[in-house]
Amino acid sequence: VSLAFGLGLRLTASASALAVYKFPVTRMSAPAIGGLAAFIARRGAWRRAFARSVSPVLAGLAVALVAIIVWRSGFSHEDAVVQTLGFPIVAGLFASWLLVIVCELPLLGGAPISWPSAGFLRAVGRVSYGMYVFHYPLHWAAMKVLHARIIGAGGAGANARLGAYVVGASIATYVLACVSWRVFERPILGLKARFQAGRPVPDLSAGS
16 A cells, blocks of 8 residues: 555655655555564464575565665655665565564574664663654754755765764764753653552663
């Protein structure tokens, strides 16, 4: 359904690429793929079948993703092929990675399972929702001032300036999310204890 709506809207002259990018129906392939992954994880036969075919599945998805990037000279969110095929492939890769973790498959020496447990990733994961909320307004405000200097100026150093901006914006977003976590989110989450009589409350401050 998502693919059909995406193609249909892209073939309609009145539909903009940004509208297709934001329309929930055209983007529902990702939660659908996530739901399929949950189904596979909970069904023994499906889980064993995935374990047997995980290597060709991941290799096929990775090759397809690289092929789209080469074919389209990038991975623009407004590109019709990226919107209709690229995004579901990316969702499939992440869903497969989650299944590798859930099924505890010894792929690549267990690296796909151990990597997400790295300390810096756990630190980012703890405040990831705050980063999601804050990143766009922060980027919008920064571009009002910096767009002409970073992108508009062009020249040989444009990519270097853009890379430096991405690093700086990521750090600023993380710091802002950490502040929000400490002064706003964690205190509110701590109120759960008043509504969960008899239930243990996890220690969120430890990153659990």
